[in-house]
Amino acid sequence: MSLPPSRINPGQRQRLRKFVAVHPGLTHAELMASADRVPMRLLITDGLTEVVHRSLVRKDDDGRFWPA
Numbered sequence: 001m002s003l004p005p006s007r008i009n010p011g012q013r014q015r016l017r018k019f020v021a022v023h024p025g026l027t028h029a030e031l032m033a034s035a036d037r038v039p040m041r042l043l044i045t046d047g048l049t050e051v052v053h054r055s056l057v058r059k060d061d062d063g064r065f066w067p068a
Contacts (some may be wrong), residue, residue, distance in 0.1 A: 016048065023066075026065060
């Protein structure tokens, strides 16, 4: 299975991975509420699915995101 075209660059993927590591176990909505700036909210919107597909972050059955 190939990955879809990347919407974010490698540095942004690492920033998002680190953000989830600092805020483990939150849902998408909770991560958005935890983001203190618009750029991070945009990064969550654009890149969260990608970091899950790349196994940098995992999503459990309850929709909570965890560092991989």
